[in-house]
Amino acid sequence: MTETRRYTRTHEWVAPADVPGEWNVGITDFAQKEVTDVVFVELPKVGRTLPRGGEAAIIESVKAAFSIYAPASGTIVAVNPDLESDPGLLNRDPYGKGWIFRFKAGHPEEINDLMDEGAYAKFLKDGGGHPEHG
């Protein structure tokens, strides 16, 4: 499903969930390597409404704590409960079992503005910035 996945400059990915209008969010493989082993994830509350770019979650590694931003505006409909007991999922399977939260997009067109696979690869190649400061 990589062709439907979109990417932010702050290294989150967003991909359509099974329910139309809902999207899964996680961090990219680049980001998980950059932050190193994740030891704690602070998940958002289900039902919370976030603006685009609002802080949605916090992940902590032995290096530092990093904010995860909402790729688009919307309402949190689910979080990944497995991350609480096994935060290492973010490192082992960032695009799969390491998903962080699911949201219902308030303005789905915002997602179209994000980078596709090719644009993100180029973004990384051109320096890419840092997970915290894309």
Add this chain to the structure above:
Amino acid sequence: MNPTTGDGKKSGRPGMEPSLWEISRSGARGVRPVSQPVETTDLPPFLCRKIPPGLPELSELETVRHFTRLSQLSRGVDTHFYPLGSCTMKYNPKVMDRVPALSGFQDLHPLTDEEGMQGYLEALWTFSELLKEVLGMDAVTLAPAAGAHGELTGILLARKFFRKRGEFARTEILVPDSAHGTNPASASMGGFTVRTIASKPSGHIDLDALTGALSERTALVMVTAPSTLGLFEEELPEVVRRVKAAGALLYMDGANMNAFLGVLRPGDLGFDIVHINTHKTLATPHGGGGPGSGPVGVRAHLAPFLPNPRIVRSGKTFSLSDLPDSIGRIRSFHGSSGVLLRALAYIRMLGQDGLRRVSLYALLNANYLRKKLEGLLPGTGEGLCTHEFVLSARSLEKTGVRAVDLAKGLLDAGYYAPTIYFPLIVPEALMIEPTECESRAMLDGFADDLTRLVRLAGTDPGKLLGAPERTPVSRPDEVRAARDPVLVDPRSSGESPS
């Protein structure tokens, strides 16, 4: 049981000191009290233990040896070069310890009345007066218990200032991303909304981004000067002008004041509020040897709101008084007094010229070391740095060596490691702060060793990935320690207090 002594033996790796539990012997005792055992207690029964607490059992001498050996395995400024950037691990001259140890200070009961502690109040008042001069401020509080506590105090002062003026809409604090990480935390704790201002690629404050974020909602702009990148904000006068034009107050995080003593004064630069960390600037103990202390200086328009109680002089008499508009008490008694007395002694010992030389040597040492390392790893900023500088180990990526591996290699070379992975805006950061205390020979040796290690990354990266080899523990499993911490020794069978 025959505990190892901590000496290097076979492999060059000193033995690890066993824990108190491992050397515990059933029935061993230190001091046996000879007086009657205490039989009664007026504690309510639910607070009383039903079984004795689980404690290791050792003789006094065994205990002394255990902690002495641990201290010998430890690294500190008194044993090693300690270039831990951002932390300013400078040497604390031992003579400073004599001041709080004077019986007039040490034996003073905290609840002594004002009349009985005139000397103590005079010492703290004198220190405040000297700090006003050093900072270029109109009033100072010594109450905050640490740098971040000083930040919170400054933020509460700003809040009170705007409330008193009826400007209730000022609810935002702007913080550049090159500021200390405690700034946004303190701002949030003070009830404000935090907005982060991204830096320019050069690491300096982006004036356009700042101007775009300033509004009638801005209460305070917090600038770390010099910044965490070891850079002086070149456009600071313009930053000050724009913040003032927006009607906001300007806060200086003075944790890096070690670069400015006797050179620049926050008050002259246009700041309204500043805090310093006495342990980073005025030679008082760090960390576990603390406690900390974060005096705050303000300009006259904020002085009425300073924490209570204030020390006031009237002729030759000193007394404590409460200001009606104060933000209130933020700390018991008068701050971390033993630390403040050391800081006073340091200022008194060095005098104005001496303080200035502290900063000039801190600047010189950092720039000298940076120049020696030029071309080895990319660094941030151009031209001169301030008291510290940041290098990036990102260029070693293809060798598999990261900043952490260079830091571990430096442990084997006989140093404390520099700060790594901070500031966050620099990938694979190594943050180096030599302080004013080191000799040129030490800096040369360090530069040679770091150069050798960076070359080793190209020729034999495995050597670095396996470092350190000469410390009692090589690489603790930090990930497991964070994910699955064992906080209570399973051998402590006693019940824990609820």
